[in-house]
Amino acid sequence: MAARKKKVSESKVLHRKLVQLWNRGQSKYCEVRGSEIHGRGVYATRFIPDQTKIIEYVGELIDKEESERRGNAQHAKSLKTGDAAVYIFTLTNTCDIDGNVPWNTARLINHSCRPNCEAWIDGRKIFIHALGDINAGDELTFDYGFDVDCYEDHPCLCGKEGCVGYIVSRSQWAELGTRLKAKA
Ligand SMILES: C[S@@+](CC[C@H](N)C(=O)[O-])C[C@H]1O[C@@H](n2cnc3c(N)ncnc32)[C@H](O)[C@@H]1O
Ligand SMILES: [Zn+2]
Numbered sequence: 001m002a003a004r005k006k007k008v009s010e011s012k013v014l015h016r017k018l019v020q021l022w023n024r025g026q027s028k029y030c031e032v033r034g035s036e037i038h039g040r041g042v043y044a045t046r047f048i049p050d051q052t053k054i055i056e057y058v059g060e061l062i063d064k065e066e067s068e069r070r071g072n073a074q075h076a077k078s079l080k081t082g083d084a085a086v087y088i089f090t091l092t093n094t095c096d097i098d099g100n101v102p103w104n105t106a107r108l109i110n111h112s113c114r115p116n117c118e119a120w121i122d123g124r125k126i127f128i129h130a131l132g133d134i135n136a137g138d139e140l141t142f143d144y145g146f147d148v149d150c151y152e153d154h155p156c157l158c159g160k161e162g163c164v165g166y167i168v169s170r171s172q173w174a175e176l177g178t179r180l181k182a183k184a
Contacts, residue, residue: 025103027055030140037110037157041139048134057089057106057119057126059099067096078153089119089126097126111167112141112158148172148179 029048035041048054062070067088074086087100087107099107106128109117117128117140128142146154146167154167168176 021058022103024056025058025101025105027105029054030105032105032108035110035139037112037139037141037159040108041141042105042109044134044136044138044140046136048130050130050132052130054117054128054130054140055106057097057099057128058104059087059089059097059101059107061091061095061124062088062098063095067098070098091121091124091126095124109140109142110158111144111146111156112139112160113143113156113163113170114158114160115141115143117142143170145169145171148175151176151179 029044029046029052030042031045032040033043042055071086071088074088078085085100087098087104089097089099091097101107109128116131116134116138118131119142120127120129128140134140141158144154144167146169148168151166151168156163156165156167164173164176165180166176
């Protein structure tokens with residue numbers, strides 16, 4: 001009887017922990033919907049004032065060696081299937097966060113050439129912040145910061161005025177322009 005009681009309370013503790021884990025990846029400010037940019041996206045459920053901490057980018061804390069291994073595996077998969085989704089975020093010099101877990105809502109935020117959000121590192125956590133006022137119903141987006149060297153692999157469908165056509169870090173747009181001109 002005592003052993004059964006212990007088992008029940010252990011499973012309750014586990015359940016509570018799973019609920020906590022799940023809730024950490026959710027936010028009152030946003031929800032997942034079908035996106036006009038690509039697949040699923042994340043949309044504001046209410047007005048979000050500038051600078052608001054919207055949602056945590058949760059995931060598994062991994063060291064650089066594991067990060068490289070997973071990054072290479074994702075790349076190899078993308079060459080086979082065309083699925084180029086990358087969920088690994090650089091956190092520090094020694095570790096990264098792999099956000100490829102179902103409770104990480106923020107993993108579904110799409111890229112835009114005119115993003116309304118930005119990822120900020122806060123200690124050992126990553127949060128998505130508003131870059132300006134965001135209206136209810138707007139899709140949340142941020143700059144994926146992809147390197148210009150692989151621009152051809154990532155055409156951008158953000159549809160924003162001034163879209164540069166490829167998912168490339170804004171800091172490398174000048175270089176992208178030079179390469180596109182050279183090709184024309
Ligand atoms: C982390 S996932 C984002 C969620 C994705 N929409 C989904 O449904 O799984 C990243 C992938 O979404 C797609 N994506 C995100 N932003 C995009 C954009 N602006 N234009 C085209 N595809 C985009 C690309 O395939 C990218 O590799
Ligand atoms: Zn774009």
